[in-house]
Amino acid sequence: MLYKRTSHLIQTVIRYSQLTNIARMSSKPSVYVTRPDVDESGLDLLRESCNVTTWSKASAIPREDLLREIKGKEALFCALTDRIDAAVLDAAGDQLKCIATISVGYEHIDVHECKRRGIRVGYTPDVLTDATAELTLALLLATNRRLFEANREVYNGGWKSWSPMWMCGKGLKNSRVALYGFGRIGQEIAARIVPFKPSQITYTTRSPKPEEAAKVNAKHVGFDEMLSLSDFIIVCCALTPETKEVFNSSAFEKMKPHCIFINTARGGVVDQKALTEALISKRIMAAGLDVTTPEPLPLNDPLLKLDNVVVLPHIGSADIETRKEMSRITARNIIAALKGCEMESEVNF
Numbered sequence: 001m002l003y004k005r006t007s008h009l010i011q012t013v014i015r016y017s018q019l020t021n022i023a024r025m026s027s028k029p030s031v032y033v034t035r036p037d038v039d040e041s042g043l044d045l046l047r048e049s050c051n052v053t054t055w056s057k058a059s060a061i062p063r064e065d066l067l068r069e070i071k072g073k074e075a076l077f078c079a080l081t082d083r084i085d086a087a088v089l090d091a092a093g094d095q096l097k098c099i100a101t102i103s104v105g106y107e108h109i110d111v112h113e114c115k116r117r118g119i120r121v122g123y124t125p126d127v128l129t130d131a132t133a134e135l136t137l138a139l140l141l142a143t144n145r146r147l148f149e150a151n152r153e154v155y156n157g158g159w160k161s162w163s164p165m166w167m168c169g170k171g172l173k174n175s176r177v178a179l180y181g182f183g184r185i186g187q188e189i190a191a192r193i194v195p196f197k198p199s200q201i202t203y204t205t206r207s208p209k210p211e212e213a214a215k216v217n218a219k220h221v222g223f224d225e226m227l228s229l230s231d232f233i234i235v236c237c238a239l240t241p242e243t244k245e246v247f248n249s250s251a252f253e254k255m256k257p258h259c260i261f262i263n264t265a266r267g268g269v270v271d272q273k274a275l276t277e278a279l280i281s282k283r284i285m286a287a288g289l290d291v292t293t294p295e296p297l298p299l300n301d302p303l304l305k306l307d308n309v310v311v312l313p314h315i316g317s318a319d320i321e322t323r324k325e326m327s328r329i330t331a332r333n334i335i336a337a338l339k340g341c342e343m344e345s346e347v348n349f
């Protein structure tokens, strides 16, 4: 008798705890994460107050899977590999409150459509500024001093003896360095270039930024002046309808023949066919690209056959601590939006 009563009591307790767990879980907002390979610290933060589901493979989620998985979710943790447009928002349903991308760029999100539907959008500026500026300098130096080309010669037997003019590049000292875009990243790149003693740093933006420019003694110049006078052109602007393929064949035509072109912003800022032609014909000296169209660049792309090009696989912000913090900021943006609070970094439409 006593055994029967005890066992009934235990079963009641188990059932009660199961029910309260279900109730607790169902009262938590649901979040879909499109990358399982983001740093766990961000996911752990989310799990404290949300039901988190993640895409299972360490590769970009195919569109049809995203359209299926986002259904009924209140928030989306996404990356620049995901195109978030009206079809995705429709598939999600009216309960979707926010989208947070683990990137500073948000051109993959249709922000106007989000605004129209009252969906808030978070992103991760500032945290990656130093890492991206550092990578830009690394890419610039690898390109102008021909590091990868020289390194290949060590391994393929091309290194016969020390030779006075072999593998010579073009130094930064006394050269004119242009920044196309002068936001946080552009300013940090400029600060890192100063110690290399260029003759002039210039920047090209819609309107001058005298205060920021004064810190690095940079001069504001127009697009054509930048093209015709610069020894180095560094692209560090956002991809917008105005900047899309602004570096086209007529732009490359105006550059100096020894100009070195660096892009750590977005591949879409460049007409890549025109760039490839300018490099093949030696219309410009070399290019260093951390971003391309498409990404990844197919192995048979003509750019990959050229010695005067350094291509990196979009690793501008790929510094361990930076990427961890990007994961946490994205999570905190979501948590704040779901509570109706101010996001740490929100896109202002």
Ligand code: DGY
Residues within 6 Å of the ligand: 080, 102, 103, 104, 105, 106, 128, 316, 317, 318
């Ligand atoms: C960004 O954040 O937009 C970079 O391109 C990737 O970190």
